[in-house]
Amino acid sequence: MKIKASQGQKTPRQKLxxxxxxxxxxxxTRGHLRAGVVVVxxxxxxxxxxxxxxxxxxxxxxxxxxxxxxxWRADRMARPGPRLCATKPGDGWCDAPNSPAYNRPVRxxxxxxxxxLWREDHIYDVVVVLDYNFSLVRRGRGSAIFFHLARENFPxxxxxxxxxxxxxxxxxxxxxxxxxxxxx
Numbered sequence: 001m002k003i004k005a006s007q008g009q010k011t012p013r014q015k016l017x018x019x020x021x022x023x024x025x026x027x028x029t030r031g032h033l034r035a036g037v038v039v040v041x042x043x044x045x046x047x048x049x050x051x052x053x054x055x056x057x058x059x060x061x062x063x064x065x066x067x068x069x070x071x072w073r074a075d076r077m078a079r080p081g082p083r084l085c086a087t088k089p090g091d092g093w094c095d096a097p098n099s100p101a102y103n104r105p106v107r108x109x110x111x112x113x114x115x116x117l118w119r120e121d122h123i124y125d126v127v128v129v130l131d132y133n134f135s136l137v138r139r140g141r142g143s144a145i146f147f148h149l150a151r152e153n154f155p156x157x158x159x160x161x162x163x164x165x166x167x168x169x170x171x172x173x174x175x176x177x178x179x180x181x182x183x184x
Contacts, residue, residue: 015176019067019147021060021161021183023049029156033163035174040167046156049183053132053142053159055097060159061132061145064182067175070128070146071117080126081172087124091117095143103133103143115144123149126168130161130181147181 020034021042028048033040046058053061072079074086094101096112106114117124128147142159150162161181163171 014174016171016174016179017176019171019175019179019181021049021181030154031161033161033167035171038171040163041150041154043150043154043157043160043162045159047159053145055095055140055142056158057142058156058159059142060157060161060183061142062183063132064180065145066131067147067179067181068129068131068134070126071124072127073118073125076122076125077169080169081175084126084128084172087117089118093117093144097139097143102139103137121151122165123151123162125149125165126172128172 016035021031023044024030024032029044029046031042031044033042045060048060049062050059051062053059069083071087071091072084090108092106092108092110092114094104094106094110094112094114096102096114099112101112108114108116117127126149130145130147132145133141133143146160148160148162149165149168161183
C-alpha cells in the first residue's frame with residue numbers, strides 16, 4: 001500500500017507529536033497508524049488491543065506511550081532517523097519477569113529469557129522502544145513492546161506495533177522529540 005494523505009492533502013514536513021494506532025474493523029491483529037495526514041497499515045498483537053496486558057499474552061497494550069529511542073541495523077541500512085543506536089551481535093532485551101533486568105536491554109549470552117535484537121529476519125532492522133512498562137516496571141505486565149518493522153503480509157506481532165520498512169523510513173525523520181504513540 002502506498003502512503004496516502006487524507007482528503008488529497010500533501011504530506012507536510014513538520015515534526016509529528018502523536019502517532020495514533022487503531023484496530024481495523026473486524027480484524028483485531030491489523031490496524032491503522034495515523035501520523036498527521038498520513039495513514040498506513042500496521043500489524044498488532046495476536047490478541048488485538050487491550051488494557052490488561054500480561055507477559056506473553058500477545059496483547060498490544062492500550063494507552064499513550066512515549067517513544068524512548070531505539071535501534072537500527074547499520075549493516076542493513078543507513079541510519080533512518082535520530083535517537084537510534086546501532087545494534088550489534090549480542091544485543092538483547094530481557095523478558096523474564098523475575099530478572100532484575102526485566103524489560104531492559106541486555107548483552108547476550110544472557111541466562112534469563114530474552115529477545116534477540118540482532119535477528120536474521122528483518123523485523124528489528126528498526127525498533128523503537130515504547131514507554132510501556134519501561135519507566136515504571138511492573139513485573140509480569142509485559143516487556144519488549146516495540147514499534148518495529150512488519151513481516152510481509154502483516155501477520156500478528158507478539159504485542160508490538162509494526163509497519164512496513166518504507167513507511168518507517170518515511171516516518172522516523174518526522175518524529176518530534178516528545179512524540180507519543182496513542183493506541184486505542
